[in-house]
Amino acid sequence: MQSIAVQQKSFKPAFSLLDATMIVAGSMIGSGIFLVSADMTRNVGSAGWLILLWIFTGVLTLIAALSYGELSAMYPKAGGQYVYLKEAYNPLIAFLFGWSFFAVIQTGTIAAVGVAFSKFAAYIFPALSENNVIADVGFMKISAAQITSIVLIVFLTWVNTRGVKEGKFIQTLFTLTKLAALFGLIIFGFMAAGKGTWSANWSTGFAFGKLDGNVIVPYTGAAALGAFAGAMVGSLFSSDSWNNVTFIAGEIENPKRNIGLSLFFGTLIVTLIYTATNLMYLAVMSMQGIANAENDRVGVEAAKLIFGSTGTTIIAIMLMVSTFGCNNGLILSGARVYYTMAKDGLFFKQAGTLNKNAVPSMGLWIQCLWASVLCLSGRYGDLLNYIIFTVLIFYILTIAGIFILRRKRPDIPRPYKAFGYPVLPILYIVAASVICISLLKYYPTYTFPGLGIVLLGIPIYYFVWKNKHVIEEVPADEEVVVK
Template sequence: MHQESGHLKRRLGLTSAISITVGAVIGSGIFMKPLSVAQSLPSEGWIFALWIGLGLVCLFGAFAYAELGAMFPEAGGQYAFLREGWGPAVGFLYGWVFFWAINSGTMAALATAFAEYLLPLLQIDKAAHPLSVVGVASLMIFLLATVNHFGVTLGALLQNLSTFAKLGALGLIVLGGAFAAAGHGVAPTTASDPAVQSLKVSGLLTAFTGIFWAYEGWYQLPFNAAELRRPERHLPQGLIFGMLLLIVTYTAVNAIYLEVVPFAEMRQLPAGADQQVPYLAVMRIFSPQVAAYLTLLVAISVMGAANPNLLCSSRAFYAMGQDGLVPKRLNWIHPRHGTPSVAIWSQALWAILLVLYLKEFHDITAFVVFASFLFYAMTVAAVWRLRRRLPDHPRPYRCTGYPLTPALFILVTVAFVVTLLLDPVERHNALVGLAILAAGVPYYWWRKRAVGAARGEG
């Protein structure tokens, strides 16, 4: 009786759709990546060009995802798009990498960042208590899993609250910084202008990785298409409005960072001191006392960014369970709460295990970005394939700028993935991603034969 599946319920509106898109993206990136981006580029102009330009690249990808999501408003999101566009094998391999690397790695990295920001606020020395980071990170994942276990409405409420909180806080930074700069209330610095440097491929790669990590998560909303009240309208609107809001927010925040912590000063900060840029900005705009609570802002932001990894992504495993590609338990819907509770908890527990092994924040973010972009390009390319293969299929929304916008997205992402593979520093992360992908091939064929044999016996 308890094995029977229920149905995902359509409870989410446009506000939740935009909130999921924005909340899935704004996390650690806008706080921890501006320093590495600034130190890898030769001028402020390049900083703004890449934050805006790569945001537009992600927006072009969102156009394609919006068309696919409106065509296939079912649970599964990117898994369903790849399955329909390229066949079940490609869809499964995405789900495989998504479970073992992309989604779980993102959750583990965000949970670790959450713990590292929250512990100083609690006056806990992680050096004196080495298990404190693991404990707090695991507790965060456990709490998010519990919230999402009890219903999509509760999970969406948490998402809305955290999104509004961090947008409001970032808005205060922007407005406070603009007011202080206009009134000359920001203390000047003594940093000298950095030496003029030429643009290097290694610098571009660092900047691309950091900015793409900051935008990571824009694809999450289609996983919840089966729970949107009007997916044919709310899914495209949620993706597009959410991405535009993100580009404007990131550009404004970076403008304040550079106004309050000048480019020359950023270049002289120690490499890896990622928290210093937002800390110095808040300290100079408001006060050292307010800056001390920046850790709480970042912790809330990170937790809000991690929530969609359970609110949305478990729906992909639910869809794979329906297709017989994963154990049936992942297909189980809680009869009372209407959530894929087994999928939620299995992903949460695996992410907690990964917390024990994650070491460097940069390595895990580079690894997640590489693994993600392999399938982003294939998903966007599915728009072209499905236009030819299913020309008469209803398309409530058609990709804006087709075929130019998907072509530009694929060009940038393929170039980025190839550069990661060729770079001697980042190659290790890329090869680990390829190894996980390759490990899914024999499992897929074994699972397919096992399911076929079971059906033959029936």
């Protein structure tokens, strides 16, 4: 005869402040810093505005991170932003975030970072090139780069199913390595800088316009606002994923203190590095060289000027380290959102259980499967164009949730309160809203599909909510074990 026993199985607080900070910084730094400055330069025209955009992005990110500190201290639970939205609004708003997160935000980023790893690995191992088509099944071609990206995602998923210790080790090691490598690149870049290049780049000061050859063509009227918002897409995307640390709140030591601190330290470090990297670009490359870098690979072109013929290999290795560590952080943290959604009956039930290593292994594998499909589809690039608009909407809602919860739940202890409240949170909401409205007006081909992905979650929510199977009454973080 079988007996039923309830076995306690919960997340283990294994991440220190350093580990949590490495999650923040490592998830933010991928391949974007080596690529997006080309498009930004084409859209703003001058060195002054290029640097201002990166500083402005960094300030916005820091404000958001400091604001999230209050929410993370109030709700130090797995799921992070999903939990904050549910508590401030309702399950529907939280589900729309979770749905968008699974459909495109997290999995699309994982796929894109995986393919970026493969593309730069092809510099050293040409057989891994996206031009090496290994299968043609009629409706699509499968390249070695796509297969390599899937292998990477599967490997990192497997590592993270082994337990927090393994994923934490990879994250901290690779993030520290890429931070050191970036500092080295910046230092060697300034050492190799030519005074003439720097002076020439700053000769136009803070002129704002579209760079056409050597001429900056000023924008007219409201088009300037659209160009500003469009140029920020690159810097915002490169600075995104800082909130991933909130998803693993249940596994951080002293979360009420360390989540807020890790958000601050991680975003500050990355902001300083990103700004310094772009100053280095301006010291070694002309504005035209940055704007017209082959395939927008500014980092590769800068490395060639700094290190000569070995520059391509050096930057390729740096990018492989960077994207490897970035994807580990994304994979590790993403599954915790699905875990919490599953506990609410709004995701696959199996994703709401922990394996013997106290990690949501089924959520990790479901995430792996969909990210791999996006790798094969070749459409992840289009999906990523929709991400920033969608992400900003949920950031705005989440930070507005601070005001709602102060009125709605004044009784909840707040060990940490949003820095600069209410001025800085309001500033973020206004600035992000202006960017969203500008993108909606001037880049509808990106924003409306992104909005469509979010709204598609509404019928899915009601279908799941009204037709879901009855879930056994098992307390959170517990499993039924049949003996």
